[in-house]
Amino acid sequence: MRSSAKLAAIGLAFIASTATAFALEAVTVTPLATKTETASGQPITLPQKNVRVVFSTFEIAPQAGLPVHKHPFARYAWVQSGSLQVTNAETNESNVYKTGDFVIEMIDQWHHAKNVGDDVVKLLVIDQMEGDVENTLLRAK
Known part of the structure; x- marks a missing residue:
């Protein structure tokens, strides 16, 4: 040259x-949050192949609840408004998440949630899954 x-x-x-x-x-x-564990203390694990990312919003009416369910893959949520109580159905331990909280949901553990406030709970949710598998499984009654 x-x-x-x-x-x-x-x-x-x-x-x-x-x-x-x-x-x-x-x-x-x-930085708003740094986490290395899920809500129940598990290490965060990610899908290994054919990763699909889904970004969603959720609105949960006051006093409304979500049925018992689990997520086989990572799910992250940012609470935009309201107060959401999440209870591990296996241990009965609960956490309440409020506006501004960042949640790394438990992986493959049955849990349920309820809006425990007077305002609508608004969540921004990110799921990471493998292929076409859904990331919310409902427990049979």
Whole structure:
């Protein structure tokens, strides 16, 4: 490569790197939560093949409940509003999640949930599953 071409390449690399630096100065990142375990203390495990990610919103009316169910794969939820009590059906231990909380749901453990407040519970939910498998299984009565 000729020296003028080398200088031009170095100049372009410098401009690109400084442009990136300027762009990053305009971005503020605020970590909201860091977790390494599910709500019941399990290590977080992820699907290993044919991963499918589904992003959903949930609205749960005041005093309404979800039936006993479980998730074979990872599910994450951010509580946008309200108060949601989640109870592990196997241990009967409960947690109440409120506006702003980040929830990593228990994996493959039966549980149920109830809106324990006067406001609608609004959730942003992210599921990670393998292939076409659903991530919510209802327990037979």
